[in-house]
Amino acid sequence: MDQKIIDQIEAVVGKDGYSVEPSVLYTYGFDASIFHRTPDIVVQPRSTEQVSEIMKIAYANDIPVTPRGSGTGLCGAAVPIKGGIVMAMQRMNHVLNISVADLWVDVEAGVIYNDLNNELSKYGFFFPPSPGSAEACQVGGMVATNASGMRAVKYGATRDFVLGLTFVKADGEIVRCGTRTIKDASGYQLARLLCGSEGTLGVITEITLKLTTKPKKSASCLCCFSNVEDAGRCISAIIAKPLIPASCELMDSVSINAVNKARGNPLPDCGALCIVEVDGETDEVIDRDLKIVEEVANSIGPIAVIPTKDKKLIAQWTDARKSVMTSLSALKPGCSSVSLADDMGVPVSQVPKAVKAFGEIADKYNVTIATYGHASDGNLHTKMVIDPKDKDEWERGVKAVDEIFDVCIELGGTVTGEHGVGISKAPNYMKERASELSSIRAIKKAMDPKNILNPGKADQWEGSILRNLRYPCPEFM
Numbered sequence: 001m002d003q004k005i006i007d008q009i010e011a012v013v014g015k016d017g018y019s020v021e022p023s024v025l026y027t028y029g030f031d032a033s034i035f036h037r038t039p040d041i042v043v044q045p046r047s048t049e050q051v052s053e054i055m056k057i058a059y060a061n062d063i064p065v066t067p068r069g070s071g072t073g074l075c076g077a078a079v080p081i082k083g084g085i086v087m088a089m090q091r092m093n094h095v096l097n098i099s100v101a102d103l104w105v106d107v108e109a110g111v112i113y114n115d116l117n118n119e120l121s122k123y124g125f126f127f128p129p130s131p132g133s134a135e136a137c138q139v140g141g142m143v144a145t146n147a148s149g150m151r152a153v154k155y156g157a158t159r160d161f162v163l164g165l166t167f168v169k170a171d172g173e174i175v176r177c178g179t180r181t182i183k184d185a186s187g188y189q190l191a192r193l194l195c196g197s198e199g200t201l202g203v204i205t206e207i208t209l210k211l212t213t214k215p216k217k218s219a220s221c222l223c224c225f226s227n228v229e230d231a232g233r234c235i236s237a238i239i240a241k242p243l244i245p246a247s248c249e250l251m252d253s254v255s256i257n258a259v260n261k262a263r264g265n266p267l268p269d270c271g272a273l274c275i276v277e278v279d280g281e282t283d284e285v286i287d288r289d290l291k292i293v294e295e296v297a298n299s300i301g302p303i304a305v306i307p308t309k310d311k312k313l314i315a316q317w318t319d320a321r322k323s324v325m326t327s328l329s330a331l332k333p334g335c336s337s338v339s340l341a342d343d344m345g346v347p348v349s350q351v352p353k354a355v356k357a358f359g360e361i362a363d364k365y366n367v368t369i370a371t372y373g374h375a376s377d378g379n380l381h382t383k384m385v386i387d388p389k390d391k392d393e394w395e396r397g398v399k400a401v402d403e404i405f406d407v408c409i410e411l412g413g414t415v416t417g418e419h420g421v422g423i424s425k426a427p428n429y430m431k432e433r434a435s436e437l438s439s440i441r442a443i444k445k446a447m448d449p450k451n452i453l454n455p456g457k458a459d460q461w462e463g464s465i466l467r468n469l470r471y472p473c474p475e476f477m
């Protein structure tokens with residue numbers, strides 16, 4: 001990067017507010033996806049005003065800017081694919097104001113999800129989305145990807161809690177949008193537009209979130225089946241009862257085997273399972289709901305149904321579920337679990353059909369695919385376990401995921417329920433959103449006329465996704 005630009009950036013953020021150190025730049029070229037590209041400079045602003053000044057420099061000099069939270073994204077959205085500036089938000093990590101009477105909290109974008117909930121718990125409130133990356137991901141990253149997790153079926157995704165936010169546009173203009181009221185019918189909902197925008201419309205610097213009371217009681221039921229379709233049937237039958245569980249996690253046999261092998265058998269050996277959590281204010285509510293789950297599971301023909309309030313046992317199941325992704329990488333020597341089609345969404349009633357189809361596609365392309373996820377909101381993860389040095393395996397994998405995405409779209413679903421589009425979903429996102437693309441592009445052009453904010457992603461991606469891989473497969477480097 002031109003020294004004159006570096007000097008201008010230093011004048012805004014100071015010597016300790018940026019880095020051009022090669023090892024630092026290399027590190028900021030990754031997120032948790034399969035992609036990598038080294039940026040030219042990493043800037044760590046401390047205020048909205050500093051973000052604005054940096055954006056003015058980038059705008060005047062046509063420099064790409066990729067906003068970055070904690071880099072836990074799984075689809076390459078935070079990888080600076082065109083180089084330029086990475087705007088890393090970790091220094092803007094303050095909870096600014098909590099107004100429990102008005103049911104809102106103001107935070108800076110770099111606040112970590114778990115840190116926010118630790119603060120809110122002092123008042124009996126919480127911010128429910130609960131992504132699997134809760135210990136690391138930033139609230140700004142969650143808004144930018146509309147993240148969610150285990151509790152989305154009952155409580156909603158990040159978007160459902162955003163009352164307002166402050167963001168900086170490509171040209172440096174600071175915009176405050178939305179309100180601090182629970183209701184707001186005041187025209188276009190710009191704050192909502194920024195949810196899921198993946199850093200392509202502005203740099204989010206502050207967010208106002210709606211507060212929700214934390215339920216006092218919870219319990220879980222482990223339902224084990226001989227096959228994954230039965231587990232899927234169990235989940236849609238619970239919801240149809242009607243009973244909206246606090247969470248309901250599905251795991252197929254590949255996921256169960258991987259976790260049992262890597263973590264010393266925390267789960268029963270079976271063809272598939274679901275862990276159903278119920279919550280509420282009183283023991284009566286919990287007992288009633290737990291009984292409904294037990295009855296429904298028993299009606300499907302299970303191998304075992306284990307209802308419990310034992311916190312230690314529940315923690316064992318939850319930890320086992322959370323360790324699927326890492327356990328998969330230990331399944332076969334030399335192999336890694338890679339995120340290609342990792343979080344599709346289908347209508348809940350279509351979960352059994354979808355998981356059956358994923359199994360058939362895995363057989364057709366001779367690839368190992370684990371299916372698991374937050375199935376009570378129809379959100380299914382498939383992780384492929386491949387040898388990342390094997391070109392042929394990558395190519396079979398990409399064919400398999402294209403078919404997986406086709407199945408989900410045909411079933412009325414989406415290519416991404418929570419992780420976002422980034423690079424890995426780009427070609428299939430364009431298929432899914434074909435009729436919206438011209439409107440999406442018009443919005444982008446109006447907000448970022450020089451296309452400097454996270455360029456080259458989503459609808460701007462061209463060709464195969466097997467490019468800029470982080471793995472040592474020379475054909476795709």
Ligand SMILES: Cc1cc2nc3c(=O)[nH]c(=O)nc-3n(C[C@H](O)[C@H](O)[C@H](O)COP(=O)(O)OP(=O)(O)OC[C@H]3O[C@@H](n4cnc5c(N)ncnc54)[C@H](O)[C@@H]3O)c2cc1C
Binds near residue numbers: 419
């Ligand atoms: C083990 C593991 C489990 C996961 N489980 C879940 C899960 O259950 N649910 C789920 O939804 N996701 C999950 N994820 C994915 C990821 O954690 C989420 O997408 C998270 O919201 C990303 O937050 P981040 O701060 O790491 O953002 P990053 O990865 O740094 O960035 C993600 C995107 O947001 C943009 N961005 C970040 N901050 C800003 C900002 N301030 N302004 C504008 N744009 C910004 C970036 O440009 C990028 O496009 C998981 C990831 C891992 C590694």
